[in-house]
Structures are given as C-alpha cells and as structure tokens.
Amino acid sequence: MEEANNSNVGTDLKPQMIYRCKKCRRIVAAEENVVLHERGEGEKCFKWKKRTKGMDKEPPECSSIFVEPMKWMQAVEEGTNEEKLQCIGCKARLGSFNWAGMQCNCGAWVNPAFQLHKSRIDECRIYLTAEQDAARN
Ligand SMILES: [Zn+2]
Numbered sequence: 551m552e553e554a555n556n557s558n559v560g561t562d563l564k565p566q567m568i569y570r571c572k573k574c575r576r577i578v579a580a581e582e583n584v585v586l587h588e589r590g591e592g593e594k595c596f597k598w599k600k601r602t603k604g605m606d607k608e609p610p611e612c613s614s615i616f617v618e619p620m621k622w623m624q625a626v627e628e629g630t631n632e633e634k635l636q637c638i639g640c641k642a643r644l645g646s647f648n649w650a651g652m653q654c655n656c657g658a659w660v661n662p663a664f665q666l667h668k669s670r671i672d673e674c675r676i677y678l679t680a681e682q683d684a685a686r687n
C-alpha cells in the first residue's frame with residue numbers, strides 16, 4: 551500500500567552529524583555536543599608568530615572541533631584541569647581539553663575547550679527517529 555508516508559519522513563527522521571573515533575568507530579560526540587566558535591583571524595591572532603606578508607589570507611580551516619564535556623572523558627570526570635583526551639574504547643588520542651580555554655588553529659579562543667582533532671575522528675550523518683533521539687539522554 552502506497553500511503554503518502556514519504557511526506558512524513560522529514561519529521562520522523564532527523565539527520566544528525568555524529569563523530570566517531572577513527573580507530574574503533576565508537577561515537578565520541580554528536581552534532582548537538584559541538585560547541586561552535588567564530589572563526590578567528592588565523593595567524594594574525596597568534597602574537598608569537600611573525601605577521602606574514604599576505605595579510606588578507608583566509609583563516610585556515612579549523613582542524614578540530616570543540617565539544618561539551620562528555621561522559622567518556624575520564625580525565626574530565628576526575629577533575630583534571632588540562633589533559634589529553636583518549637578514546638575510552640581504544641585509548642587513541644583524540645584531542646585534549648583545558649578548562650582555561652584553548653586556541654583553535656583558526657585563531658579563535660574556545661573557553662573551556664574540549665578539542666577533538668578532525669584527523670582522529672570520522673564525521674558521519676545518521677538518521678534518528680524522534681523516539682531514538684528522545685531515548686538517548
Ligand atoms: Zn577554529
């Protein structure tokens with residue numbers, strides 16, 4: 551029976567980006583955990599670097615994402631101020647955190663910072679039903 555269900559797909563399934571550990575595929579963050587930051591002005595923000603001639607250079611693409619503190623971040627749970635972030639599944643180093651903040655490679659400061667390197671994680675888009683989504687937390 552060809553009910554007009556297709557029109558409902560958009561409301562039942564909502565696409566969401568998730569981030570997995572590249573090594574063991576464990577989900578380490580979801581789109582809703584990502585803390586967005588304004589792109590900084592690249593090298594201009596790094597005072598300790600000499601200003602480069604091409605000042606209109608575009609800021610570099612952010613090489614990492616910043617997220618909220620998550621349950622799997624054991625060092626965070628232990629109350630450490632600043633530590634590397636290891637995947638709880640395979641112990642691969644995924645990034646680092648610092649409650650006092652960290653600077654993204656684009657130049658922007660994120661505070662507090664829970665940084666995951668894009669090179670260590672895989673981004674993928676999944677579809678959750680509304681119920682699954684509600685059950686997750
Ligand atoms: Zn950035």
Ligand SMILES: [Zn+2]
Binds near residue numbers: 571572574
């Ligand atoms: Zn892993």
